[in-house]
Amino acid sequence: MSLTVRVTSPRYAARQALHAEWTKFRTVPGPAWLLAGIVALTVAVGVAAASAARCQSATCGIDPATVSFTGIYPGQAAAAVAGVLAIGSEYSTGMIKLSLTAMPRRLTWFAAQAAVLTATVLTASVLAVAGAALAGRLILPGHGFTRAHGYASLTSATDFRAAVGAAVYLTLIALLSLGLAAAVRDSAVAIGLALGMLYLFPIAASLVSNPTLARHLDQIGPLPAGLDAQATTGMKTLPLTPWQGLGAVTLWTLGALLLGALTLTLRDV
Amino acid sequence: VTSFWYLMHAEWTKFRTVRGWVVAVLLTIAATTAFVFVATGASSSCVGPSGPSACPVQPTGPGGVPVIDSFYLVHQPVTGNGMITVQLTSLTGQAPWSKAGIILKENTSEGSAYAAMMVTGSNGVRLQWDYVNDTPGLAGGVSAAAPRWLRLVRDGGTITGYDSADGARWTLVGTAPLPGLTSTVQAGLFAAGSYYDSSSCTSDSSFCTQATGVFRHLGLSWPATGWAGTTVGGGPNSGLPVPGTFRQGAGTLTVASYGDIGPAAGNAYGGTGQSLQRALDGTFFGLIPLIVVAAMFMTAEYRRGLIRVSLAAAPRRGWLLAAKAVVIGAVGFVAGLVAAALSLVVGTHLMHGPMAWPVSLLTEARMVAGTGVLLAVAAVLALAIATIVRRSASAIAIAIVVTVVPYLLAFHPGSQPQGSGPGGGGGWPLQVTPAAALSLQQAVPQFHQLLAVYPLVNGYYPLAPWAGLAVECAWAAAALALAFFLLRRRDA
Numbered sequence: 001m002s003l004t005v006r007v008t009s010p011r012y013a014a015r016q017a018l019h020a021e022w023t024k025f026r027t028v029p030g031p032a033w034l035l036a037g038i039v040a041l042t043v044a045v046g047v048a049a050a051s052a053a054r055c056q057s058a059t060c061g062i063d064p065a066t067v068s069f070t071g072i073y074p075g076q077a078a079a080a081v082a083g084v085l086a087i088g089s090e091y092s093t094g095m096i097k098l099s100l101t102a103m104p105r106r107l108t109w110f111a112a113q114a115a116v117l118t119a120t121v122l123t124a125s126v127l128a129v130a131g132a133a134l135a136g137r138l139i140l141p142g143h144g145f146t147r148a149h150g151y152a153s154l155t156s157a158t159d160f161r162a163a164v165g166a167a168v169y170l171t172l173i174a175l176l177s178l179g180l181a182a183a184v185r186d187s188a189v190a191i192g193l194a195l196g197m198l199y200l201f202p203i204a205a206s207l208v209s210n211p212t213l214a215r216h217l218d219q220i221g222p223l224p225a226g227l228d229a230q231a232t233t234g235m236k237t238l239p240l241t242p243w244q245g246l247g248a249v250t251l252w253t254l255g256a257l258l259l260g261a262l263t264l265t266l267r268d269v
Numbered sequence: 270v271t272s273f274w275y276l277m278h279a280e281w282t283k284f285r286t287v288r289g290w291v292v293a294v295l296l297t298i299a300a301t302t303a304f305v306f307v308a309t310g311a312s313s314s315c316v317g318p319s320g321p322s323a324c325p326v327q328p329t330g331p332g333g334v335p336v337i338d339s340f341y342l343v344h345q346p347v348t349g350n351g352m353i354t355v356q357l358t359s360l361t362g363q364a365p366w367s368k369a370g371i372i373l374k375e376n377t378s379e380g381s382a383y384a385a386m387m388v389t390g391s392n393g394v395r396l397q398w399d400y401v402n403d404t405p406g407l408a409g410g411v412s413a414a415a416p417r418w419l420r421l422v423r424d425g426g427t428i429t430g431y432d433s434a435d436g437a438r439w440t441l442v443g444t445a446p447l448p449g450l451t452s453t454v455q456a457g458l459f460a461a462g463s464y465y466d467s468s469s470c471t472s473d474s475s476f477c478t479q480a481t482g483v484f485r486h487l488g489l490s491w492p493a494t495g496w497a498g499t500t501v502g503g504g505p506n507s508g509l510p511v512p513g514t515f516r517q518g519a520g521t522l523t524v525a526s527y528g529d530i531g532p533a534a535g536n537a538y539g540g541t542g543q544s545l546q547r548a549l550d551g552t553f554f555g556l557i558p559l560i561v562v563a564a565m566f567m568t569a570e571y572r573r574g575l576i577r578v579s580l581a582a583a584p585r586r587g588w589l590l591a592a593k594a595v596v597i598g599a600v601g602f603v604a605g606l607v608a609a610a611l612s613l614v615v616g617t618h619l620m621h622g623p624m625a626w627p628v629s630l631l632t633e634a635r636m637v638a639g640t641g642v643l644l645a646v647a648a649v650l651a652l653a654i655a656t657i658v659r660r661s662a663s664a665i666a667i668a669i670v671v672t673v674v675p676y677l678l679a680f681h682p683g684s685q686p687q688g689s690g691p692g693g694g695g696g697w698p699l700q701v702t703p704a705a706a707l708s709l710q711q712a713v714p715q716f717h718q719l720l721a722v723y724p725l726v727n728g729y730y731p732l733a734p735w736a737g738l739a740v741e742c743a744w745a746a747a748a749l750a751l752a753f754f755l756l757r758r759r760d761a
Contacts, residue, residue, distance in 0.1 A: 030660075049681065052697065070681055073674050077666045084662045092572055188568065188661035192561035195669045199677060200554060206680050206726065207308050207550040 017103050017112035025116050030089075034082040035124035038170065039131065042075035046132035047139065055144035055151075064145045065162040065232040068136025072166055072230070075128060076173045076223075079121055080194045083177030086117050087260070088187030096269045106264050110182065114257065117174055125170035129163050158232045165229030165246055172246075173198065176222065176253040182260025197252075198223045215239050222252045276583050276592040284566065284596055293562045294604050297555040297644070301608035304551025305616045327533060328379040328502065330400040333627045335533040338379040338400070339476075339502035341513020341526030342372065344457030347491040353456050354420045354488040356436060357388050358413045358521075362462055362480035365391040366531075366718055369460040369482025369524060371419050373428055375451055379502040384428040384445035385459065385530070386419040388482070394419070395718075396430035398445035401532050403718045406432040406442035416485075426450050436486070457496065458484055460513065462527040463720075481525040502528070534626070534713065535721030535729065544728035545628045546712040548616020549640055553673055555608055559644055560668045563597045563651035568661035576761045586756045590656060594749065597652050598645040605644030609637040626713045639709025639734060646738075646745045647672050650703055653748035657755055671744070675704035679725055700731050703744045708737030 025031050049070035055062055090096040103109040145151045173194075181190035201221020205214045218224040218239040228238045228245030235241070240248060284290060330336040353371050360369050370387030384398035386406075394406030394417055411417045418433035426449065430442040462478040498515045513526030570576040583589040613633060628636075650672070655664035675698035699705050708730035715723050723729035730737060 034663075045678075049678075066681070070678065073678055073681075074670045077670045077674070081662045081666045085660075088662055188561055188565045188665055191662040191665045192557055192669075195666060195673075196554075196557045199669065199673050200557070202677055202680075203553050203673070204304070204307065206677075207304075207547070209308065209547070213307070 013108055017108050018115055021112040021116045034078055037078035038075050038124045039128040041078055042071035042128035043131040045071035045074055047135045050136045050139040053143055055149050063231055063233040064140050064151055065230055068132050069166050069230050071132050076170055079170045079174040080177040082121055083174035084181040084187050084190045086113055086178050087181040088190055091185050092187055110261055110264055117178055118171055121174040122171045125167040129167040133163050162230045162232050165242055169226040169229055172249045172253045176256045179256030179260035183263045222249045225249050273588055276588055277595055280592045280596045290562045293558040294600055296558045297604045298608040301551040301555035302611045304554050305548050305612050308547050308550045330380045331382050334401055336380055336400040337529045337531055337533045340459055340461035340528035340530055342457055342459050342501050343496050343498050343515045343524055344455040345494045345496055346453050347456045348453045350423050351490040352422045355484050356416050356418050356486040357411055357482055357484055358416045359483040360388050360411050362390050363478040364463040366463040367480035369480050371421055372459050373421055373423055374455045377499045377501055382447045386421050386430045388417050394432045396442040404443035458524050460524040460526045461529045463529045476527040479525055479527050484522040485520055531719055532716050534716055534719055535723040544713045546710050546728040548612045549609055549710045556673055559601055559648055560651040561665050563648040564655035564661055564664040566597050567652050567655040571659050580761050587753050590753055590756055594649045594652055597648045601648030602641040602645035606641035609640035628712050636710050643706045643709055646741050650745040650748055653752040656752035672703045675702040703741040705732050705737040706741035708732045709734045
């Protein structure tokens with residue numbers, strides 16, 4: 001097999017790109033810290049929220065999964081930083097020129113970045129969500145989330161779906177930020193945009209006085225949509241069903257990735 | 270000092286010559302103000318048992334404050350100066366602020382001026398006047414063995430309250446100025462069950478407890494003309510489950526009634542109209558671009574290696590940090606001030622529907638200046654975090670998570686304080702994080718004498734304005750101290 005054949009084989013190029021990105025990822029300490037941050041923030045804030053939550057009657061109307069996964073609020077910021085820095089640090093250090101010289105197929109390179117990010121953030125998210133769910137399972141029954149108050153079990157299929165939804169949500173947010181960073185090519189602006197997009201929708205929804213507008217904001221925003229995927233009670237009143245919610249976040253992520261891919265292919269670095 | 274001035278000037282030049290940063294600050298102002306149109310766009314409607322309905326007209330007291338004035342009054346007209354005295358031997362009522370006592374009230378219509386001496390369920394003797402004012406007298410409960418004597422003395426537009434345990438030695442409780450009080454007023458006895466925890470109410474009404482006061486030795490210095498019983502605020506919307514009663518026994522007078530006299534605030538008594546603070550809700554939209562700029566003001570130095578030049582020019586590293594903090598703080602303050610002033614002007618014109626509470630000029634000034642200070646300290650905090658972590662993405666994420674996300678967490682189940690009581694909504698996220706300073710924007714007052722729920726969604730924060738600011742300042746100071754320590758210790 002000649003050299004030319006090896007280089008032009010897309011499958012081999014993809015494998016090479018993946019290997020290169022994985023090497024980049026595991027040989028600098030920053031990303032590992034961020035992944036640890038996702039786990040630490042999600043679990044710690046989840047424990048704090050579960051410890052503070054009280055259900056005093058059968059009508060307290062608190063979703064135990066929502067309480068356990070409170071840490072997703074700050075945890076997704078760490079996931080967003082991981083996504084932004086995957087591309088952003090390439091631009092801020094000028095490394096991007098070297099990367100694209102070594103790998104002229106820009107989309108292959110971009111896909112390899114996304115793949116490494118997905119694998120690593122998903123692993124961290126599963127750990128984070130499992131830790132938060134376990135903490136909730138241990139703490140919440142002692143705080144009134146009992147069978148007598150209508151919480152039959154905290155380990156049903158619904159709870160499992162909520163946990164899967166939370167972990168997938170964190171991963172999608174990292175990918176969304178990766179796409180944004182590729183589109184704006186500046187870490188600071190990208191993280192500002194990503195976190196603004198995540199946090200401002202639910203704040204706006206809680207502040208507008210028009211209930212119809214508030215509901216629409218909750219349907220459109222990636223964070224509220226992602227929360228729908230983590231709900232286990234009061235499903236009838238959710239702005240979106242859990243899978244619709246996850247679908248809405250996926251659409252945002254695909255949009256951002258598409259924007260990033262377009263910028264990457266159409267512009268000079 | 271001169272060199273610090275030059276340093277500040279240099280940092281200001283750095284700031285104003287980066288077009289993107291100036292645009293971001295303008296975006297801070299624009300985003301804050303623009304949200305007013307969304308936040309105040311729809312008039313709030315009231316939700317009745319059968320869906321949305323027209324909001325009932327809220328009675329207002331002196332000064333236009335929304336009040337609750339529904340109770341049973343046993344009264345007779347009196348003219349000129351004089352005095353009313355009574356002994357109270359028993360008060361039964363479940364609520365901590367259930368009340369019974371003597372009152373001088375301008376007339377029997379809702380919202381008229383009054384001053385009253387009363388015994389309360391578990392807050393002792395009180396002098397209250399014009400709905401919002403409350404002064405404590407003798408502590409402790411009342412019983413036949415330990416009765417309470419109450420006295421009100423009218424002198425023109427001033428009413429003075431006294432209390433006594435034995436009817437011989439009187440103690441001044443306080444003086445209630447009632448400017449413009451008519452010459453003839455109604456003097457008499459009253460009782461009001463007061464608002465209790467609504468979750469323990471079985472009916473839709475705010476009133477689920479009755480107060481019953483047993484009086485003896487009622488004395489008037491004015492000529493007696495005979496007592497009449499009137500349900501004040503007794504319209505169809507009064508919310509009183511049953512009218513009050515007045516019984517005369519052997520030397521005793523018994524008045525029993527549901528209802529309350531006091532401010533309508535929090536979620537009690539329909540006091541849930543729009544708060545002027547709503548006009549400043551766009552602050553969150555302004556905070557994000559400002560935090561991005563404040564963090565970049567430091568991280569840009571590291572990214573291009575400019576920090577070496579800057580530190581060569583200013584070898585005293587603390588001064589460089591101080592100069593940057595002053596510049597970004599001033600930028601944040603001015604941006605917040607302009608944004609808040611614009612938002613309040615626009616918001617005042619756009620708001621329709623019932624306003625929850627009239628806002629004094631002093632409060633408006635505190636809200637505007639407070640927003641400036643809130644943004645200034647947030648910018649300094651972001652700068653300090655950026656100095657500590659030196660990477661823009663991480664710095665911005667941390668700053669946003671500690672200043673914006675707590676507000677979201679405050680709406681989260683589990684953060685909400687259970688039950689009712691003064692202290693405001695939002696729980697721990699708005700007490701211990703830098704977001705606590707949002708309390709500077711609170712426009713509606715809280716009352717210790719009204720045990721309502723004071724929810725975040727109606728503009729109530731858990732901390733007082735200055736306490737909230739102190740929390741944010743403490744975080745910024747701690748972050749600056751760590752930044753200073755690290756900047757001096759580390760290589761650039």
